[in-house]
Amino acid sequence: MLRMSTLFLRTLRDDPADAEVASHRLLVRAGYVRRIAAGIYSWLPLGYITLRNIERVIREEMDGAGFQEVHFPALLPVDAYEQTNRVAEYGPNLFKLKDRKGGDYLLAPTHEEMFTLMVKSEYSSYKDLPLSIYQIQTKYRDEARPRSGIIRGREFVMKDSYSFDLTDEGLDESYNKHRDAYIKTFDRLGMRYNIVKAMSGAMGGSRSEEFLAPCPTGEDTYVLCEKCGYAANVEAMVTIVPEVGTKVIPALQVIDTPNTPTIDSLVTVLNERFGGGYTGADTLKNVLLVADKKNIAVLVPGDREVDIKRLQANLPGVEDIRLFEDADFAKNPGLVKGYVGPQDAKKFGLTVYADPRIALGTGWISGANKKDCHAINVVNGRDFEVDAYIESAEVRAGDACPDCGTPVVIDRAIEIGHIFQLGRKYAEALNLTVLDSDGKSRVVTMGSYGIGVSRAVAAIAEQTHDGIGLCWPAEIAPAKVHIVATGKDENPFNVAENIAVELEKLGLSVMLDDRRDASPGVKFKDAELIGIPIIVVVGKALAEGNVEVRIRRTGERLDVRLADAAGEIAKLIS
């Protein structure tokens, strides 16, 4: 039983000045966490209980699916991470340190290497597979910018699992088992979430899905088709290739378009000259970028921006992308800022990437590679060539769903889980092989499955809080019932104590506000801030032989006969 009279807790009346998002503000105010440094937090009793409740649910579901828990050190020698090139990949995001002998260590940002090496050192036969093991561990990433309190820290708790299979079919099966276990887990945690197609990113691999908890403070943007259920991270959103008309487009013609370095100014001039009807979508935007020191052109419809994140996600292997700067234009005098067209790309040594909307045979208005001049009737395949079609244009609400064509909606979310098929990258790098039934050595294929445990505390707080405080789902609340005793004589305190004991006998955890020196108002405010789902007030209603039961989420209040209070409360929870 948690007794408020002795609980290590101090709630704050004012919002902390350094907290912006709701979860951060309320978790600090309600005494769940305290900041130690940027992105590094201490967990106080209420917060730690909540965190462990989430861990418990995760463990139950992982164990239930037949996965086994292990525990690796957070402090590791760098060797293995060098073999897989992770030290370079993580770069400054890696917390590095030296031991007294000068040996290089790191605080692990993730543990693929350890899992792989562990399996390698223990197993060597296909008969040992499939295998899925997991851990719940503190991870360290020296983020360039920690933000939003617990949501994005430099130290955080993560559950990570890895599956090991001989075949691709086996990997699919392991992946699906994890997917099912995640669905059960997040359902129990009382979260709203979408399972969304994602890019597997630099890790390689094929299938990849994210579990996203919709919430305005989230950092991820995703699209959702409300008709067919298609959901994808914007990076993974697929664009429908438009039908190309059969009309013959006249020959390319260069026209004078003075002072039209922007799409808007160009459209204005076109409409003046040709009597209207032109929009940005008729023009071709040629965005020049430098990708790992190579010049590239990205073609998108003029009414859209290039989404550099999407572009990068769809250009695997490219590490650094930036827009052309004045210095780059100076080095390439044929490329006229504001008047670039793809017609002479070869001549300029540009690799041309195009949004799928720039389909073969479509005609456009583009820059003429000459100051104050544009070209009309510029046809893809006739007047210019595209080296590759890739998703690179910004995604907008209302874009067509690739599965059913319905306009999609766009929403923001917090990434709380990510499952993906790693394939053989780590197994190859670390030489994890087993003998198959023919006695031949085969590289194992792996899957990787993460849940942000500490982040889930914040995500749930974001999704469930209201104007007066936190509001936990029963499964993870620091207690199931919060009993408030009010009044100045002994009786309500004794009654509250008795109900608490009875509830605990029924298996329900209880927080008891047995403070003698706090006024009722303070106790109510604290109870609402702390966010335990059922609040029982023992006080005035005693005169009629009742206690008052309040549902935190709905604000609903009902009187319950004292005699069967515990039983009634227990019913409310189940």
Added chain:
RNA sequence: CGGGGCGUAGCGUAGUGGCUAGCGCGCCUGCUUUGGGAGCAGGAGACCGGAGGUUCGAAUCCUCUCGCCCCGACCA
């Protein structure tokens, strides 16, 4: 790393060269109060982020530095 903002008691804050750094919450003591963050009285608590400088005098001005928050870049 670029842009912006901020560092004064546990928390929220006032204080733009002047004398003992002010207020609210919280904390301690006493009395009163007890269904919506109680009242009165008394009290403790601040190297004004740090270093250096200007000045008769610096929380206040200057330089450097450290930290924190927000936007962007970045982010298994």
